[in-house]
Amino acid sequence: MKPTIAIIEGGYSHEKVISLKSAATVFENIDLAKYTPIKVRVDEEGWVAFINDNKIPINRDDFSVIVNNEKIKFDFAFIVIHGTPGEDGKLQAYFDMIGLPYSTCNHLAATLTFNKYVCNQFLKSLGITVANAVLVRKNEIIELEKIIKTVGLPCFVKPADGGSSFGVSKVKEGNELLVAIQKAQEHGTEVLIEAFMEGREFTNGVYLSENGIKVLPITEIITQNEFFDFEAKYLGESQEITPAAINAEMTNRIKQITYKVYQILGLKGMCRVDYILVGKEPHVIEVNTVPGLSAQSLIPQMAAYEGISLKELFSEVIKVATKK
Template sequence: MKMNIAVIDGGFSEEAQISFKSADTVMKNLNNTAYRAHRIRITDKNWVYDPNGKHLTVNKNDFSVLLEGKIIRFDCALIVIHGTPGEDGKLQAYFDLIGIPYTTCNHLTSTLTFNKYYCNRILDSLGFACAKALLLRSKGDYTDKEIIDYLKLPCFVKPNDGGSSFGASKVTTENKLREAIKNAFTHGKEVIVEEFLAGTEVTNGVYFNGEKVYPLPITEIVTPNEFFDYDAKYNGESTEITPARISDQLTEKIKSTTKEIYEKLGLAGVCRVDYIIRDNIPCVIEINTVPGQSAESITPKMAAIEGISLEALYSTIIEQAIK
């Protein structure tokens, strides 16, 4: 008997448009022999199931849908919401309450990893190299001088609780710092200011394949932009080189680090860890627990290079979720 899988897209943030593209990929690649996929869209206005334009409201009491007199109940939620509420633990906590398994990290781990500042402080305490940073809960928490004295220039300013590089900027001169902070606060409730790490940017996808934590090939990011911003990620303004042009020794070091992070933080499903390699040391930038699945996204390309079909990948994370 086919399992009913809710493919959940949308969200409350600017990343919704990316989520729609990710869901398109998932819907095209789910094994339709084993699963019956139902696309559910969650927005700040409503939760709907929209088969053939019927626009049916989801019952939030048990996450069911009434279709043609029959109630559809879901065996698993495949979450592809980037940002809140799909990546910050809110949706995970909801599914825990009503007893529906899901394909991402649990709500506690999701909450931690979505908070860039606290996640990196935890990683730092566990011995992983991370950039120095300051957390701003209001625009006046630190003076420009205090920030620059601690982090130096250039530095990065970005929302502490956002993704896809919305609101992120590289600051090279003191007179641009306050403007960058103000801009970041328009995209998030907290802002993180990080030291600039000069080096090679790479990213490493990872998942549990049913037997072990399995790092995917490492991708090197080369962009003419100041950093791997939205245009670089989604508008083709970057070159992604897989496998990355790094030594075998460094490749193994990064994969080992990714695997260790996955295990120590209790990650689940498909995740991605971003690094800057500085002085031959991989420094963690951030962890993505719901990485993009669109045609432009990196993780599906990593899987393809490894010879892992998306159908097999999605089947694996569903089967692990329902165990």
């Protein structure tokens, strides 16, 4: 009997719309000769499985469903929720408790990487170059002058625990900072204010293969927008060049950093590390442990250039994660 794969979509954040697109890509590219995929949605309305055009409630005691008086238990969870609870460690901790293998890093690594400020400060302590930044928590007194003195202008304001560029602003004038912080607070519990870095933007995918850590080609992101915002990411308002037009030395350097980040954070599954190249120094912006997998997303582009089909990629992720 083929293993039953739960493709978990939805979530409790604004990123749900992206999650549904990513889950559709995974569902369409699961190897049906090896696995039986079932979509499972986790959101504010509940936890349900979509089987034969029916929405069937999930028993959260053991993550099972009842179909025709028969209990179906899943063999693997393919997590495609961007944001909470799929990218911040909550689902991972739950699956660890019930003994169900899953496609991402563990709950500790997910919790660490989900908070961009905490993750980057940790990476900085290990010699990885990151942007100068300030963290603002809810209900804290916001000292605007002190923030500007620390990071300068212009600067970027974003939720520390959000993604898909929701709530992100580029602040050019001091009188814009408070509004930008308030906007970011609508999309996360903490706000990250980063120094603006003038440079080229790159991103690098990586995953754990049967032969160890596999770093994918580097992609350069070029957009006429102020930054790589939601419209640039998902509405075609950017140019994504794979492989990036950089020399072999810089290619190797960025790939080595990606490898090191993946290794020291103890990551698993498919991840993506984003960079700004300032002069000759790559700066890590953030680490994505549940990167987008929609048709517009970057990991599928990188895999395609490497000659890896999504069916092959997803099968390998499942095989490695379920290996005893």
